[in-house]
Amino acid sequence: MAKLLEGKVIAEGLKARIKSEVESLKAKHGKAPKLLALQLGENASSAVYVKAQKKVAESLGIDYELKVLPDTTSQAEAETLINNLNKDAGITAIILQLPVPKGIDAKKLASLIAPQKDAEGMHPQNLGKILLGNYKIGPCTAMAVMELLESTGEKLYGKEAVVVGHSEIVGKPLALMLLNKFATTTVCHIGTGERGVLPDHVKKAEILIVAVGKAGLVKGDWIKDGAIVVDVGINRVGDKILGDVEFEGASQKASFITPVPGGVGPITTTMLMRNTVELFKDQL
Numbered sequence: 500m501a502k503l504l505e506g507k508v509i510a511e512g513l514k515a516r517i518k519s520e521v522e523s524l525k526a527k528h529g530k531a532p533k534l535l536a537l538q539l540g541e542n543a544s545s546a547v548y549v550k551a552q553k554k555v556a557e558s559l560g561i562d563y564e565l566k567v568l569p570d571t572t573s574q575a576e577a578e579t580l581i582n583n584l585n586k587d588a589g590i591t592a593i594i595l596q597l598p599v600p601k602g603i604d605a606k607k608l609a610s611l612i613a614p615q616k617d618a619e620g621m622h623p624q625n626l627g628k629i630l631l632g633n634y635k636i637g638p639c640t641a642m643a644v645m646e647l648l649e650s651t652g653e654k655l656y657g658k659e660a661v662v663v664g665h666s667e668i669v670g671k672p673l674a675l676m677l678l679n680k681f682a683t684t685t686v687c688h689i690g691t692g693e694r695g696v697l698p699d700h701v702k703k704a705e706i707l708i709v710a711v712g713k714a715g716l717v718k719g720d721w722i723k724d725g726a727i728v729v730d731v732g733i734n735r736v737g738d739k740i741l742g743d744v745e746f747e748g749a750s751q752k753a754s755f756i757t758p759v760p761g762g763v764g765p766i767t768t769t770m771l772m773r774n775t776v777e778l779f780k781d782q783l
Contacts, residue, residue: 501753504729506643506765509650513769514559517776521560524779532779533562533589534618534771538596539577539603540570545596552594555768561775564590570600577608585613591782592618592775615781618774621668629672632679635781636774641673643766644708644729651727651755655680661704663687663697663717663743669710669731682706709743719748728756731763 525531534556538545549565556563568577584593593612599605614624620637628634636642648655660682664670670686677684685704691697701707701721709717710731722728722744732743742759750756757763 501728501750501756504647504650504755504757504762506647506757506762509646510765510769513646513766513773514555517769517772518559520776524776524783525560528783531560531562532591532775533564534592534594534775535564535566535584535590536594536596537577537581537584538565538567539572540568540600542596542598545598549596551768552771555772556775559772561772572600572603574603574607577603578611581608581611585611585616590616591779592616594618594771615778618771618778619668620672620774626672629675629679635777637676638668638672639767639770639774640669640710640731640763641676642770642773643763644669644673644731645676646766646770647729647757647763648706648727653727653755655682655706658682658705659703660684660706660708661687661700662708662710663691663701664708664710664712664731666710673708673710677706707744711743713743714741715743715745717744717749719745719751722749722752724752725754726752728753729763730757730759733759733764 521531536549536552553563584590593616595609597605609621612622614622617625619639625636629637655677660677662670662674665686665688674684674686685700687697687700691700698721701717702723704723704726706727708729708731712732712734714734714736728744728749730742730744734741740760
């Protein structure tokens with residue numbers, strides 16, 4: 500039976516270290532890091548994330564400000580605001596809350612956030628640093644997965660790692676992070692599934708990360724004995740929250756597995772705060 504990789508426990512350890520670091524930075528420099536969240540229009544799902552971010556930030560001694568613009572804000576107005584925030588020395592890091600209203604190009608807005616204030620680690624310059632292997636910040640979910648893997652105590656060197664899903668925020672940066680640790684890394688995506696060879700790749704995985712957003716996509720009997728399984732998927736099915744991996748079957752074969760919910764999620768917001776502190780140190 501697999502050991503559960505409880506994200507909350509790992510997040511608490513990380514938070515304690517971040518809080519201590521913020522306190523010593525504050526004592527030395529007389530100011531705290533500040534994270535600004537930019538939200539365009541009112542949105543219920545965004546409000547949940549903002550509330551969680553604010554709570555975690557304040558518990559760590561990080562200043563947090565939410566700036567809400569009306570639904571009617573134009574692309575040009577939002578771009579001007581981001582350019583002004585980039586110049587504001589009192590703001591350490593900026594995050595653009597998603598979703599944005601229709602007619603707004605979120606990718607363009609996100610790319611306008613200065614790399615030295617990029618709380619989510621998604622600016623092309625920061626992603627490029629991951630490619631070169633000399634990064635301090637990165638996309639929060641991908642960084643959270645790496646923390647979970649590290650918590651197992653298993654070495655990644657030479658291991659067969661399979662990433663299912665190749666999104667810009669999880670799959671692609673994660674594949675680079677695994678390569679930087681010398682894992683033998685395979686990335687699977689819709690083309691793999693349509694060709695019918697996804698089970699073949701998953702069955703070889705000693706490290707398996709699934710981030711697709713399709714409940715039960717990976718079957719329990721595909722899992723290699725002793726594999727480490729990190730399920731990033733969050734899918735609402737009726738009144739249940741399910742992952743991308745069939746948990747019951749997979750947990751019988753894996754050595755470690757993340758619960759859904761409660762695996763990757765609790766660490767992701769903590770990574771946002773760690774990115775903010777790293778940006779603050781660079782700015783100092």
